[in-house]
Amino acid sequence: MTALARKICMLGDFGVGKTSLVERFLRSTFDEKYKTTVGVKVDSKEVVLDPEGSLKLVVWDIAGKSALDALNQQYLRGASGLLLVADGTREATLRSALGLLMQARELLPDPKSVLLLNKLDLVERWEVAPGTLSELRRSLPVFETSARTGDGVEAAFAELARRLMA
Amino acid sequence: MAEFERLRQLLLGQEQERLDSIEAKQGSLPQRLPEALEEATRRRGKERMAKAIAGPVAIALGQAVKDNPQTLVDALFPIIGPAIRRAIAEALRDFSEGFNRALESSFTPKGLGWRIEAWRSGLTYAQVVFSHTLKFRIDHLFLIDRESGIVLHRESAPDRQDLDADAIAGMLTAIGDFVRDSVGKGGGSLASATVGENLLWVIEGPRFNLAAFLRGVPPAHLRTLLELKLESLHADFADPSRDLQAGTADAGAAFAEGMQLPALERAAIEPPPAERKPPRRWPYVLIGVLLVAAIAGWWWRGHVWQMGVDATVERFAHEPGYVLTQIESQRWTSLVIRGLRDPDAGPPEHLLTDLPIDAKQVHLDLRAMISPDAAVTKARARRLLQPPEGVDLAIDTDGTLHLRGIATQAWIDNATSHAAWIAGVNAVDSSALSATADTKIQAREQLRTLRKTIESLRVDFDHDTQVVDPAMVDAMAANLKEAAALASAARWTLHVEVFGAADTSGNETLNRGLRQARAAWLVEALQQRGITAQPAADVPATLLLRTAGVRLLLEEDHSTP
Numbered sequence: 001m002t003a004l005a006r007k008i009c010m011l012g013d014f015g016v017g018k019t020s021l022v023e024r025f026l027r028s029t030f031d032e033k034y035k036t037t038v039g040v041k042v043d044s045k046e047v048v049l050d051p052e053g054s055l056k057l058v059v060w061d062i063a064g065k066s067a068l069d070a071l072n073q074q075y076l077r078g079a080s081g082l083l084l085v086a087d088g089t090r091e092a093t094l095r096s097a098l099g100l101l102m103q104a105r106e107l108l109p110d111p112k113s114v115l116l117l118n119k120l121d122l123v124e125r126w127e128v129a130p131g132t133l134s135e136l137r138r139s140l141p142v143f144e145t146s147a148r149t150g151d152g153v154e155a156a157f158a159e160l161a162r163r164l165m166a
Numbered sequence: 167m168a169e170f171e172r173l174r175q176l177l178l179g180q181e182q183e184r185l186d187s188i189e190a191k192q193g194s195l196p197q198r199l200p201e202a203l204e205e206a207t208r209r210r211g212k213e214r215m216a217k218a219i220a221g222p223v224a225i226a227l228g229q230a231v232k233d234n235p236q237t238l239v240d241a242l243f244p245i246i247g248p249a250i251r252r253a254i255a256e257a258l259r260d261f262s263e264g265f266n267r268a269l270e271s272s273f274t275p276k277g278l279g280w281r282i283e284a285w286r287s288g289l290t291y292a293q294v295v296f297s298h299t300l301k302f303r304i305d306h307l308f309l310i311d312r313e314s315g316i317v318l319h320r321e322s323a324p325d326r327q328d329l330d331a332d333a334i335a336g337m338l339t340a341i342g343d344f345v346r347d348s349v350g351k352g353g354g355s356l357a358s359a360t361v362g363e364n365l366l367w368v369i370e371g372p373r374f375n376l377a378a379f380l381r382g383v384p385p386a387h388l389r390t391l392l393e394l395k396l397e398s399l400h401a402d403f404a405d406p407s408r409d410l411q412a413g414t415a416d417a418g419a420a421f422a423e424g425m426q427l428p429a430l431e432r433a434a435i436e437p438p439p440a441e442r443k444p445p446r447r448w449p450y451v452l453i454g455v456l457l458v459a460a461i462a463g464w465w466w467r468g469h470v471w472q473m474g475v476d477a478t479v480e481r482f483a484h485e486p487g488y489v490l491t492q493i494e495s496q497r498w499t500s501l502v503i504r505g506l507r508d509p510d511a512g513p514p515e516h517l518l519t520d521l522p523i524d525a526k527q528v529h530l531d532l533r534a535m536i537s538p539d540a541a542v543t544k545a546r547a548r549r550l551l552q553p554p555e556g557v558d559l560a561i562d563t564d565g566t567l568h569l570r571g572i573a574t575q576a577w578i579d580n581a582t583s584h585a586a587w588i589a590g591v592n593a594v595d596s597s598a599l600s601a602t603a604d605t606k607i608q609a610r611e612q613l614r615t616l617r618k619t620i621e622s623l624r625v626d627f628d629h630d631t632q633v634v635d636p637a638m639v640d641a642m643a644a645n646l647k648e649a650a651a652l653a654s655a656a657r658w659t660l661h662v663e664v665f666g667a668a669d670t671s672g673n674e675t676l677n678r679g680l681r682q683a684r685a686a687w688l689v690e691a692l693q694q695r696g697i698t699a700q701p702a703a704d705v706p707a708t709l710l711l712r713t714a715g716v717r718l719l720l721e722e723d724h725s726t727p
Contacts, residue, residue, distance in 0.1 A: 007314040007336070039344060040340045042336030044336070056332060074346075074347060078311060
């Protein structure tokens, strides 16, 4: 039987590593060259959870923006989950991610959300204070990830999948 | 009165305040209602809200349409116009494609074959053309949730490589959103796309989209089928609360129904049974009858020909003086008869009359021979002996020639001496032959010859009774005088009858008068030259010339010994 499928959207400011995270999640690869996403790129991957079963994640990698325009709002339609991505070395991108979450909640009934603070491999240059992270963890799951090394990526996607199956 | 008011205030004061408050709230309801509706639609209970107001809204809408239909027409006009235009454009495009294909193939042998197939199957000619010319395959068919872009069901041809259906469906949805957002403000959407030999069709619905990945040239009817399928799915899954996520067992079976690719491909080139005309049986009957008639005609013609051949061969085989050596029959064309013929046998042309075969189709290749047949031998003896009138020839089976009658002694001597030399004659029997006096016999012989000469003479007329050559009358009179002398010696009585003739230039009444006048003129002219003659009672109808002539009648003269 076909696995259940859920649409999830990657949201975050430009350059935070959304596409790299998707590449790491889907194909376990990382490209040092920066690629700008135009519009949206859709991929899918089946996640197997124990003991919940399997779930197919249809990942919509939406072009990075600090706010959702009309077209991006259309891309969000029907999404069950959100992967909010921020760049740990740029605190402003965290604010953008939270702003995007607020906007998305206006459009979606009850999106499951996970926050990814990316570029863990550059943790020495992070601007986000640990206290801020602690505060955020009270309201939504937060994962410190690195698309370059793959740290935390699988776990973040798996957590979102688990929440979608709950 | 004041006390009554005060008492009422004491008894009903609280209730009055509550009523005032309710009335105040009701008064401000129009201002608060939109806000309350917005609040309700933002919260979780928006589905309940929608269900609650669905009934009253439907009733109100129906009443509004009944009371003021023009308002609804005005409101729908911007939607209906483009929809109608799109439908007409689609129909015209389909018609144009079909017309072009049908026209291109109309007058070719292949086109004629398709016409026979259409006539046999009860389909229209265009449908048969499409079924042969539209080679196409459906590689994949995705049923996509319009909102999320998730594939709810998919069908793929077994020989096509697997695709990441969810990713493709998601991208299609995103592209559709992009197209709609950027260029489809008037309600348009991405309907089709072409990549190399691959064609993509997207059929959109309010809840689901169908995406078909095709190769070749699909018929327009396929799109209609897909649209019908999408409409039926919307009807089946009208309940928005039903879980339609991909992979749910209940929806999967319903989605799969009617979406099998081979069935769709067949249905696309074969119209539904309602569009088929019942097969016409009478052409088969007609063809059968024509076939039987043709076979019967062919057989009958051959039979008649063979009958003709048999009759011809039989006639030649039984005719004395003929021997057939070879018969070559080319059915309905020619009959060649090869063989031998005695020159004294009957002419072959006479044997070809009254046959079931056309005489022109019979070709004779006959070589000469001498036949011992009695009839031919008799004819040969008659030719060689030239018996006078009054002499009969007969030949029996052993080849004996019997001569009977009266002849001059000279002829008898000549005949008996030569007859034995005639081929086929073994012996001569002249015992029944007797000689007569020479003068009478000779006179009669000479008169017979002269009679032929006289009866061949003609007195021609220029017009009416104006004779062309009067000397001809003198010649005729001289011959008649000689005939009269010979008749006397032959002991015959001679009667001369005169007849006239006319050509066909006048009517019968005029010509009859001319014939009588010319006969009378010649009677008189002969009388002037001493010849007694009478006009003939009958005039030969076949002589269509401006002429006149005589006939001699000879009777035995019994008055002299």
